Amino acid sequence: MRYSRQMILPEIGEIGQQKLQDARVLVIGAGGLGCPVLQNLVAAGVGNIGIVDGDVVDETNLHRQLLYTLKDCGNSKVETAKKAVLELNPEINMMVFPEFFTAQNAARIVEGYQIIVDCTDAIAVRYLINDVAVSKRIPVVYASIHKFEGQVSVFNYKNGPSYRCLFPEQEGLNAVPNCVESGVLGILPNTLGTFQATEVLKIVLGIGTVLSGKLLIYDALHFQTQTINFSKNPKMIEKGIINGTLLLNSKKTEVDLSPEAFLEKCNQLGIVVIDVRELEETPEFKGNNVIRIPLSMLEDYSKKLDKNQEIVLFCQTGQRSLAAMNYLQKSGFVGVFHLGKGIESLKNQI
Template sequence: MKNTTRYSRQIVLPEIGVLGQQKLHGAHVLVIGAGGLGCPVLQNLAAAGVGSLGIVDGDVVEETNLHRQLLYTLKDCGKGKAATAAEAVLLLNPHVNVTVFPEFLNKQNAFDIVGDYQIIVDCTDSIGVRYLINDVALAKNIPVVYASIYKFEGQVSVFNYKNGPSYRCLFPETESLITVPNCVASGVLGVLPNTLGAFQATEVLKIILEIGSVLSGKLLIYDGLHYQTQFVDFAKNPAAIEKGRINGLKILNQENTELQALDREAFLEKCSQDNCLVIDIREAYEEPEWSGSNVVNVPLAALENYCGQLDKDESIVLFCQSGQRSQLALAYLKKEGFTRLSHLEKGIQSL
């Protein structure tokens, strides 16, 4: 551990001390998502001296991110978030070891990415990915620090901590896509994810240091508009935990034969085929536009009803802005029995 002067105001706390700071230095934390929540998590963990950070994100910086994702500046637009966040973290604290994963988490790469990390911080905005994170964490027996945001409100909890409740215990899995909110459709107050991300970082530090009361079995709900907080207790559900663990082990043991992701060239080739239906699941106002004789715009919330009219053996390609929503939609349609599915891995922005 280098430069203890940097952490002197933290080391002086009796609950931390030099030994606690050494624990932080030796910790390995994986942050999945370098957006609104991920930015403050990374800033606070790096500043506190957490020694090894992994950053997972396949997205690029856009100008619409800048009101809330404070690791980035206007000159970063168009750059990959994971690598750009890593550069900013190292400027903040060059003694932190940062590993970059410039891709979205999926069933094919999850276990390789999680590797030997001790804690996962879930900073995603995809319900499907949250279940995946939960199941992988259960299979590896590591805790997950979770948060989500919506307009002026947010919530925080810790799952899989010392054999405690899991994400599935609090949120039983649903097949519906209509319940999936995102910042593009609903909006968010810029300061909110920074508040919730700071809450997440606090839980990570407490877990590493083994101090205080961890939010295991408790959901903290924060209302920024009216400055109110409340706690909701939730119980451990052994059946939900077993389901998640089994799912995680299946992913660990399976071959990489799951969902088909298309690169730029393969996507353009598919779009040129008349017998292929290309579905744009973005909102109608999202840019850039992408049109064609076989392209239809069906926002994610409407996909469930629309696809009820389709032949399940029809060749379907899905795309969105960055690839996250299309991956979620693809997984849903696969469960519904559709057999010829693919999606543009990095979204329309990759074109």
């Protein structure tokens, strides 16, 4: 009865509904894009869903992240999202990963999933998702948002173009402002997330025309859409496969610090501890080797640092420090760590 209205569609039927039930989809990011993706996939009967996000619910999320309510503030996003969607459909098998997607946990998290939905807002994480997905031949349903505009595409579908084919060179830390810096119309991520969920269902069911090799651009303010075609770039595919294979096969040092490990490093001589939050953000964390360099200034400041210097980064929740760490690692720094869940995780320690 639950799925009867979509099962009467000849493109779906009982066989298609069984395909949805058997599908294994990983949603990376449980924010503005992730919430509508999860709601729509669960409602459609996608049987096995993983959610990845190390963040907690904040009041500023509520105008666009409709799985959460005021009473959820301060709670884990993935745990709250799981509870909310299981109220909608308790038959779904939900797996939660209360951590940010990193080079250290990528291999463990993606294991067994057939489709990845990229609902992140960090450039470095998108390249990481791309490289892991290309090397494992997993299609990625991508979207990003900015103010009143958004874009969506599908990468690695049936040996098609990848994220690197569309965006060949990794941009600097400040290339794409996030919602905190530039703002976003609350309804926009819900629209784009619904687009993403639609592409997931089409891939699982094998119907329609998938947005592979096409970038759909949506302007909500003027209600305009544009589709741009892009081609496969063999060099970028090869680069992604090499990066992903090295990452999946390497044994990496744990770089996501617990509160206890972070405080221990803060007391060690010779370690540079960088607060990448904006200058007005609180609570302030002081220490003999703590310096405050906002993320927007880190690119220039890093030129003054020794690439062999041990560096510890932190921010409010761990998302910006993760982006900063990935950038420094790509730039050749060899000893970079970050406080995995941000200054919020220190509340019981200090």
